[in-house]
Amino acid sequence: MKRWHSPWRYARAIQPVPTPESTVRRILFPIVLLALTGLAHAGEPARYGAPLPATAAIPVAAAVAAFDQHAGKPQRYSGRITQVCQNQGCWMMLEDNGQAARVMFKDHAFLIPKDSSGHAEVVGVLSRKELTPEQVEHLRAESQGLEVAPVEYRILAEGAEIEAAPAS
Numbered sequence: 730m731k732r733w734h735s736p737w738r739y740a741r742a743i744q745p746v747p748t749p750e751s752t753v754r755r756i757l758f759p760i761v762l763l764a765l766t767g768l769a770h771a772g773e774p775a776r777y778g779a780p781l782p783a784t785a786a787i788p789v790a791a792a793v794a795a796f797d798q799h800a801g802k803p804q805r806y807s808g809r810i811t812q813v814c815q816n817q818g819c820w821m822m823l824e825d826n827g828q829a830a831r832v833m834f835k836d837h838a839f840l841i842p843k844d845s846s847g848h849a850e851v852v853g854v855l856s857r858k859e860l861t862p863e864q865v866e867h868l869r870a871e872s873q874g875l876e877v878a879p880v881e882y883r884i885l886a887e888g889a890e891i892e893a894a895p896a897s
Contacts, residue, residue: 774850774890774891774892774893775842775890775891775893776888776889776890777834777839777840777841777888777889777890777891778834778835778838778839778886778887778888778889779852779887779888780888781805781850781851781852781888781889781890782805782852784804784805785805786805786806786807786850787799787804787805787806787807788806788807788808788825788826789806789807789808789823789824789825789828789829789830789882790808790825790826790827790828791825792804792806792830792855793828793830793855793882794828796855796857796882799855800854800855800856800857801854801855801856802854802855803852803853803854803887804852804853804854804855805850805851805852806823806830806850806851806852806853806855806884807823807825807848807849807850807851808823808824808825808829808830808848808849809823809824809825809847809848809849810822810823810824810845810846810847810848810849810891811823811824811829812872812875813841813842813843813844813845814843814871814872815843815871815872815873816871817840817843818840818841818842818843818845819833819834819837819840820832820833820834820871821841821845821849822872823849823851823884828882829881829882830855830881830882830883830884831868831881831882831883831884832849832851832853832883832884832886832889833883833884833885833886834885834886834889835853835885835886835887838887839889841889841891845891846893847891847892847893848891848892849889849890849891849892850889850890851884851886851888851889851890852886852887852888852889853884853885853886853887853888854884854885855882855883855884856882856883856884856885857880857881857882857883858880858881858882858883859879859880860877860878860879860880860881865877865879
């Protein structure tokens with residue numbers, strides 16, 4: 730007795746053989762798609778904490794020069810990152826025209842990468858702080874031995890945006 734076979738029995742055998750061109754397309758297309766997706770987000774700053782308001786940022790040097798006018802009010806400040814806490818990323822120094830302010834993050838609600846650099850904008854409250862000798866030593870250790878002033882300006886930040894530093 731002859732056994733009956735389905736016509737689909739040979740379906741696998743009659744599939745087209747992939748050509749090198751189609752194989753390259755199958756591999757190259759997802760790679761190009763991923764690269765384009767990455768480029769779409771390349772110019773956006775990294776955001777941490779609360780979103781920043783749409784107001785103009787005040788440079789740190791201008792805010793410190795007019796300290797009484799800016800102190801105690803939440804505002805948007807800008808500057809260049811010169812230092813970051815190397816233990817956790819729990820603070821950064823913003824500098825503008827030789828004037829610096831330490832940016833601390835409110836309630837340690839967020840941390841930034843320890844290798845952060847470039848231009849940053851934060852929203853927070855500006856204050857002036859006299860440091861105890863113990864605080865000076867603690868901050869000196871976190872900044873890997875760099876000098877820490879006994880009186881400093883601070884911004885207690887609720888949010889930050891960091892633009893990546895241009896590649897060298």
